[in-house]
Amino acid sequence: MLEQKNAFSLASQLxxxxxxxxxxxxxxxxxxxxxxxxxFYLGRLIWAGGxxxxxxxxxxxxxxxxPEISQLKEINLETSQFDGYLLLFSILKQDIxxxxxxxxxxxxxxxxxxxxxxxYRHHLNYNNPNRQLSNRQFSFTYDYxxxxxxxxxxxxxDQTLTTATQKWQLWQKMKLTSYSPNLVPIIRQPELLRQxxxxxxxxxxxxxxxxxxxxxxxxxxxxxxQPLPDLTSFFVQYISSGIIxxxxxxxxx
Numbered sequence: 001m002l003e004q005k006n007a008f009s010l011a012s013q014l015x016x017x018x019x020x021x022x023x024x025x026x027x028x029x030x031x032x033x034x035x036x037x038x039x040f041y042l043g044r045l046i047w048a049g050g051x052x053x054x055x056x057x058x059x060x061x062x063x064x065x066x067p068e069i070s071q072l073k074e075i076n077l078e079t080s081q082f083d084g085y086l087l088l089f090s091i092l093k094q095d096i097x098x099x100x101x102x103x104x105x106x107x108x109x110x111x112x113x114x115x116x117x118x119x120y121r122h123h124l125n126y127n128n129p130n131r132q133l134s135n136r137q138f139s140f141t142y143d144y145x146x147x148x149x150x151x152x153x154x155x156x157x158d159q160t161l162t163t164a165t166q167k168w169q170l171w172q173k174m175k176l177t178s179y180s181p182n183l184v185p186i187i188r189q190p191e192l193l194r195q196x197x198x199x200x201x202x203x204x205x206x207x208x209x210x211x212x213x214x215x216x217x218x219x220x221x222x223x224x225x226q227p228l229p230d231l232t233s234f235f236v237q238y239i240s241s242g243i244i245x246x247x248x249x250x251x252x253x
Contacts, residue, residue, distance in 0.1 A: 010117060013140050014157045018043045023148060025082075027141040030120055036113055037081050041151035045160055047106065048113040049081025053182050053216065053249045057112060058084055060219050065105040066091075066098065082148070089152055106153045112181075112218070114164035119180060122168070174229050176236065181228055183246040185220070185235045186213035192243045216249055 013026065021043035028036045036050040051057070054077055062072045069091060075084055088102050121138065171177065187193055190208065197204040210223055217235065221228040238244040 010121065010138070010140075011161065014045075014161060018157045022142075023144070025143040025146050027143065028117060029139040029141065030124075034120070036117055038113075039082055039085065039148050040157075041148040041154065043157070044151065044154035045110060045157050046148055046151035046153050046155065047082060047085040048110050049077065049084065051113055051116050051182075052180075054081065056182075056216060056219070056249060057109065060216075060222065061105045061108055064222050065101045065108075069098070082146075085148075089150075092152055103153060107155070110155060110160055111163060111167070114161060115167050116180070116182070118164050118168045119171070119177075122177065170229055174233050176229065176232050179217075179232055179236060179246070181218045181221075181232060182216050182249050184213060184216050184249050185211050185244050185246055187211050187243070188245050189241075189243045192241070193238065196238070196243070211244075213247060 010028070016022075017024065017026065017040050022040055023042060024040050026038045026040065028038070030036075034052060036048060038045060039047040039049075058075070058077060059073065062069070066072055072084075072087060072091070075087055077084065085106070088106065092099060092102050124138065187207065193207070194204050197207075206224060210220060215223070217232050218228060220226075221231045224231065226234075235244050235246075239246070
């Protein structure tokens with residue numbers, strides 16, 4: 001059964017799911033091209049997928065947490081965003097020693113997607129001061145037929161949303177609201193960057209090696225072992241001078 005609701009806040013949707021202990025999939029449609037899917041079991045958030053870079057996110061987190069599990073790299077997210085979770089569940093049942101790695105992968109997936117939703121919602125409100133109009137740009141669809149039959153992760157929705165909101169508030173405090181962590185930085189003027197980092201040549205060489213116009217800021221934060229807000233802020237300081245620019249990541253399902 002499908003049920004669609006508009007002009008209803010994300011927090012209200014999530015509160016309803018948690019309070020009623022629902023088993024369902026919640027699709028959040030932001031535009032024709034942009035949609036997220038949240039999966040719930042007994043009112044707990046167990047998985048999420050979609051967004052602008054679902055394949056990049058999956059590959060990045062798998063390579064970070066479970067690089068030795070080759071079958072995780074062969075998944076086709078075009079069939080179902082939930083296939084990733086089912087494969088993780090299958091691996092966990094075969095090898096319980098992988099539990100901490102897989103739980104961390106799931107947690108980061110949930111955190112990232114909720115952050116992206118919160119950020120996108122902010123831009124809707126910013127670009128549409130009339131809140132009623134901005135609400136209409138988000139649609140929520142419940143699917144009770146395509147819902148999880150079980151879950152090995154049972155995150156409380158309110159806690160997960162609070163974490164995402166706190167991360168977004170830090171993002172705002174650091175004046176990064178205009179920049180998504182899914183952007184791809186590229187060095188446009190390497191000589192000028194070298195001059196700016198003359199006192200820290202090791203730092204420049206690292207950037208020259210890894211900032212190749214292919215990795216998102218999130219990916220680079222993992223590679224360079226840097227806090228995501230700090231690294232984003234570092235790149236942003238060179239935007240106005242044209243030393244660094246951002247590319248949109250190629251959208252994947």
